[in-house]
Amino acid sequence: MAERETVLDAFDAGLLNDFGGGDVGWWQDYIRSLLGQAHDHYAQQAAALLAERRELRTALENIRDNSNGWQRDAAHDPLSTTEEKP
Numbered sequence: 020m021a022e023r024e025t026v027l028d029a030f031d032a033g034l035l036n037d038f039g040g041g042d043v044g045w046w047q048d049y050i051r052s053l054l055g056q057a058h059d060h061y062a063q064q065a066a067a068l069l070a071e072r073r074e075l076r077t078a079l080e081n082i083r084d085n086s087n088g089w090q091r092d093a094a095h096d097p098l099s100t101t102e103e104k105p
Contacts, residue, residue: 027061029054
């Protein structure tokens with residue numbers, strides 16, 4: 020089964036208005052910066068989880084493939100399904 024690439028959508032803060040007055044531009048830039056940092060953080064977390072999942076799958080495949088004489092029963096083989104498991 021091929022791994023699907025996971026792409027996280029960036030949060031769109033939408034239109035930020037300046038009804039309150041003051042240095043609104045600075046605050047808007049600050050908020051956009053924080054949103055960008057949050058997106059990068061959670062994208063890294065997702066990438067790490069997917070990498071760990073690939074490592075675990077490889078380990079399971081190695082165990083399955085190196086089990087001498089073990090009867091492979093597709094109903095009990097966690098790697099025999101074509102469905103993506105969470």
